[in-house]
Structures are given as C-alpha cells and as structure tokens.
Amino acid sequence: MFDLVSFIPRAVVQSIPLLLGSTGETLTEKSGNLNLGIPGVMYVGGICGVIGAFLYEQSVASAEEMNAFLAIGIPMLACLLGSLVMGLIYCLLTVTLRANQNVTGLALTTFGVGFGNFFGGSLIKLTGSDVPSIALSATSSFFSRALPFADDLGWFGQIFLSYGFLAYLAIAIALVTAYVLKHTRVGLHLRAVGESPATADAAGINVGRYKYVSTCIGSMIAGLGGLYYVMDYACGVWSNDAFGDRGWLAIALVIFTIWRPNVGIFASMLFGGLYILYLYIPAGMNLSVKELYKMLPYIVTIVVLVITSMRNKRENQPPAHLGLSYFREER
C-alpha cells in the first residue's frame, strides 16, 4: 500500500530547494541572463548559512541561551550575502564586461561547489569530528520548527502544516514573483528586457540595471534554497557534496514550468516526488532499478520540452534574448 501521508510531506521537503532555485533562475532568465551558476550559488548560499550558524553557535555557551531571532537571522543574512556576491560576480562578468553567459555560469557552478566543499571541509576539521560532516542541530531546530498545532490535526497537519517557515516563505516568494512578472510595470519592463533589450532600451528602460537587480535577487532566492536544504531538510548537517544535482534539477524545472514561478510550486512538488519515488517502489533487491527511477524528473523535463516546442506557442518559448549580451552601440 502506497503511504500518501508519509510520501507527500517527504516530496514537499524535497521540493522546496528546487522551488527556490527555479524561482530565482526564472527571475534571472526573464532578464535575459541564463545563469548556469545556480547550482554553485545554492552551494554558496548553503555553506554561508552554515558558517553564520557555526560562528553563532560557537559564540554562545549552550543551546538554551540561543536567541531564536539571531539563530535564524544570522545564517539567513550570511546566506543572502554570499549568494548576492555570486550574483554580482555573474552580472559584472556578463552584463558589464559582456562575457559569454554559459561559460561564466558554468565557471560559477564549479567555483561555488568548490567554495562550499573547501569551507565545509575546513569547518569539519575545526570541529574535529569523527564523521566527515558538521552538525548544527541547535540552529536547525529553529529553522525546522513546525507550526505549533501541526501535531494535533492528524494527516491534515502532517501534509500541510509540518514544515519549517522557509517552506512557506518559498511558496510566498514564488507567488509574489509570478504576480510581479505578470501584473506590474516592473514585470513588464523586465520581460521586455529579456525579450528584446534593444527595444527596452529604446523605450527608455535601464537595461543594465534591470539585469543586475533581477539576477542578484534571483541569486539570493536560489541561495535560500541551499540554506533550506542544510538547515531544514538535512537537519543542520553539512557534508560535502550532499546537495548533489539539485541545482541542475532547479534549472530543468524552469524549463518544465515554461518560466512561470506559480506553476513551479506544483511542478517542484512533482519533481520532489519523482526524486524520492524510488524509496517507495518495491524494487526488491535490485538496486539498479532504483537508479533508473532517479532519471524520472529529467525524462519528464525532456517530454515537456518536446511538447512545448511542438505546440510552438510563442508565449511558451524562452525569453528571446536569453543567453545573449547587449551593447547599445553595437554595429
């Protein structure tokens, strides 16, 4: 018997890093910047949160003395700052210096993963722990604290109310982003910048500023995905490379949702579900079958790509100027 009540919450916690990553990337891509550095940004967001939490935990005598506000605020601030810097590096290279976006993005991913593993390794060494990981369970308990009445409401509470605050924040961010893109002047301008920067420029829109701001905000949102992963999903345990390929999955999710953050809420849960489906499949002893199930999210993405390109509807295509740099006086 398939246990939905335990499956859905697990799918949801899987989905939140993907949702944050894809919302951030969607916002970025709408400005015409294809930031393939998102996996790296999420690593940096995660490790910066870990560093912040580690320093705060070290500075107080015991877990009881920790201030809830600071315990959440310091890692979050560190995480946002770290991913902001990543976004700024990306913009400086691609917008101001007009470097190739793909190369820059891939370089940032390599850099971000290395950055995360280097500082992760250093912290593990500092704590002198026996296992190759660092546990920040005190901080994590603040992040993963569920709504107080979740336990009293049975299956309803378990499915809807059992998550840490970042999960609800992620959904709120996705909804706000979708609204801004669709219904506001800023969103209209941003879409114009991504579709045709020359048009936007001729219409008096500051193309560079829109690219910078949306890419940096997008990076910070994606960085929160890394933070959620460590602090809530992984219960505050950082071990190198544990984050895995979730960053790439987030980018696939952007395509899957055809650049719509509100669709992303359900799509990410679907991806999350597919990602852990292998745990619920009675595969017996044959572990290789389980590995095949892990391919599902990617296969679904390919199918969606094929269908949208066959439908050939203009609204469902990527922003027309995605991946290209813009220079006003180009001849």
Add this chain to the structure above:
Amino acid sequence: MENKVARVKMRNITKRFGPVLANDRVWLDIYQGEILALLGENGSGKTTLMNMLSGIYFPDEGQIFIDDKEVLIRSPKDAFDLKIGMIHQHFKLVDVLTAAENIVLGLHDGKRLDLEKVKTRVREICDAYGFDVDPDEKIYNMSVSQKQTVEIVKVLYRGADILILDEPTAVLTPQETDKLFAVLRNMRNDGKAIVIITHKLHEVEDLSDRVAVLRQGQFIGDMPTRESSAQEMTNMMVGHPVTLNIERPEPVDPKPRVEVKNLTVRSEEGVLKLDDVSFTINSGEILGIAGISGCGQKELLEAIAGLQPTESGSVIYINDNGTKEELIGKDPQAIADKGVALSFVPEDRLGMGLVANMDLTDNMMLRSFRRGRSFFTDRKTPKKLAEDVVKELEVKTPSVNTPVRRLSGGNVQKILVGREIASAPTVLLTAYAVRGLDIHSSYTIYDLINKQKQSGVAVVYVGEDLDVLLELADRILVLCDGKVSGIVDGRGAKKREVGLLMTRVGGKDE
C-alpha cells in the same frame, strides 16, 4: 514661409566608430510643421545622425539645440522627455507582448499599471489619426504595416512632436505607403516636425517639404523639395552626375529554360505557401516577381533551387539541345551543378548565403570548396575571385581578409550577387538584391543583372520596389497568397494594376 520655427538645431555633430568617421561636423535644422527628407547613400551616416537625436548613440563632438536650448541626450529616455520619437528601420517591439503593452513600455508615470486606461488612450490616438490598431493583439500576429502603426502610435502616446522615421516604406505595399503618407501629412498639418529617411526618390518628391543630403558623413546641403529634382538630389548624394534610367535591353533570343508546373508547397506547419503555381522562365530575359513580402516568393525560389520540399507539381529544366530534366527530387548540389544559382538576400541580409564571421575569401570558397581534388582546400582561386569582385563591383572593404559582418549592407550584397554571378549560371535567381541599398549601389546591381540577361542567362528577379520592377523586368509574375494572380508584360504595365493584383486575395477586392 518666413515664420518657420526651428525645433531642432544640430551643430558640428561628429561621431566616430573606431577609425570610421560616421558623422563629420554635421549641421542640420528641423522645422516645425515640415517634413524633412534625409537623403544619402548607404553608410553616409543618416541613421547614425538620427540615432544621436533619439539617444541611441552619443555624439563625440557637437551640440544639439531643441527650441534654442542646448540639450544633452544621453539615453532614449532623455529623447522622450524632449518629445523626440524615432521609428527605427528594424522595429523595436517585443513580439510576445500585446500592442498596448508595447506602447506603454518604459513609461514611468508613478501610478500602478492600468492597461485598461492605456487601451482607451490608444484608441483615442487611433481615432484622431485614422489608425487601425487592436491594443490586445500580440505583435507576432501582426503584419509589418500593423507593426509600423504600433510604432507610430507608441511615439504619439509619449507625446512626441518631433518624429523620425527610418526607411518606413521599405517593407510596405504601395497602398500601405499611401496610407502612411496621408497620416504623416496629417501630422505635419498638426504642427509636428517630421524627419523621414528613405532611398526612394519619388517618395521624397511626393511627400517631403525639404530635403537634406549627407554624403560620407558630411552635410552636403539642403533645399526645398519643389525647387529640386531627383537628378539633382542623386548628384548631391553620389557626388558626381549619374544617369537615373534603368536600362531594359531587349531580351536576347528568349527560349524556355525552366518550366514550373502546378507547383504546390506547404510549410512545416502545414500552411499552404504556394498553390498550383505554373509559369515559364526564359533564357535571356528577366522575369520579375512581385508580391507582398511573405507571399511565397522565398518558397518559390527555394523550391526551384531544391532547398524546399514540395508537395506536388514539377520543375523542368530544359537543356540547350531541348532535352528536359526534372529538378524536383534532385539534391541542391546537383541542381546547382546544372547552373541554377540562387542569391537570396533575406531581411537580415546575412542569414543565408554568406557567413558573417568569415572573410571575403572564405565566403567565396563556400561555393567552390567541393571542386578541389586534394585533401587541402584551394585558397588561391577564391582569393582571386574575391579580389575581382571587389574591384569590378567597387566593394568598399579594407581587404579581402575582412569579416563580412564588418561591411555595410550594400557591400555585403554586392559580394553575394557577385559570387553567384561568377559561377557562370544559366539560371540566376535573385531575391531582394537591392534591399536597403542606396541608389548608386542599386544601379550597379541592375547593371550586373542586365549584363547576365544579355549573355543569355534566365534571370528571376524578386523585388520589393514596384517602380524598379516595372522598369527592369521583361515580364512580371504577380504572386498573391501563394497563387499566381497574374503575369503581365513589363513594358507598358501600370503600377496600380500590379499593385491591385498583389492585394487581391482569391477574387476579393480591397
């Protein structure tokens, strides 16, 4: 006319792009209630000059005065604030947005985005000037002339009263052009200052009050249009007297060369592009093809050249000795070997036929690289060919090792046409060979085509400018929505008549 008010004064404007001097100390006045035609050859700096007025470029030197006050125009936004609006040659519209969204783009009036209000205002402007725009229509669903209308409404919405139009008629049918001109006259009488950049002299004479001429970045002079003539304007543009008649030598021994029978072509989306098209191409003759852009011209030429899969029908090539061969089903290489050469100049000029990042020699090689027998390519012959083309067609290029993308449009086209002709074709298919070219370059191309015709080549000339087609072609095939709506004799054909054939869809009159 002594009470003319100069809205814009440009003084000593200089702009350099690297080593190239695009504008050299240009003086220009633009008056209220007047239509100024800005003339000049390709690369003479007309667009550059106007781009500085609309904030796309920033001048290296010089001053701009609006209403006698010196201004700095640093960005398009500054230009809007000064009520300057420019309609660019390549429309600046976002395809996936609606007309209303495009019109309101970039405006910051502090309030929340209220599209309903925008639409009302758009309809008011449309009513005032007689436009027909649906604010909810997406741009990618629109025809070129509709897009242009959106562009005009866009600048009017911003309250512009100095309007600049960069080659607005390049893609319009004669009927659409007339409509546009009526609107422009309306706006002039409304007290707006209008600048129009165009290559078509009869439009200048028809529409403008004053002409200003640029040559190689320098201001040559200006004069009231009615005191000037097409001949004088051309001489000023080119710098020396030129003759303005297109020659039409008698056809040389016309014999059927290619017979197209019942050709039907569908695009990949299943749209009927050519519907039961039949005609004959004769050797030693120029067959003009007229039609609104996108009526199947491209598909027709590509079907003959073997690049386009066909649904039914046949294309028969007739050899000199009278034997016939079916071309459909042959691969493009085999067809090209028969001597069928295709030079298609697409809207973006470089999309087909030339590789922008390769130099002249390499582009010549695209045609000949299969010929060599050794493992290595032969670079000497193409280099020689490139040098010949540069010399004969007066291509302006630093050297034959310059990437094609660095050349101006006219020179790129000369290279493309020159290369196709050099392959000694028996059938020359050209499309839009003079698209965006100035008078002088256009005439060079017409000469080339005429020479081919006289040496017995069957020429198919797809053109946009009806006046030229009427003067150049021996016969004119008019396409309308993929159907042949008529074949008329070039000598004695009336512009109205051809224009009507172009727009009459399935018997409906406009």
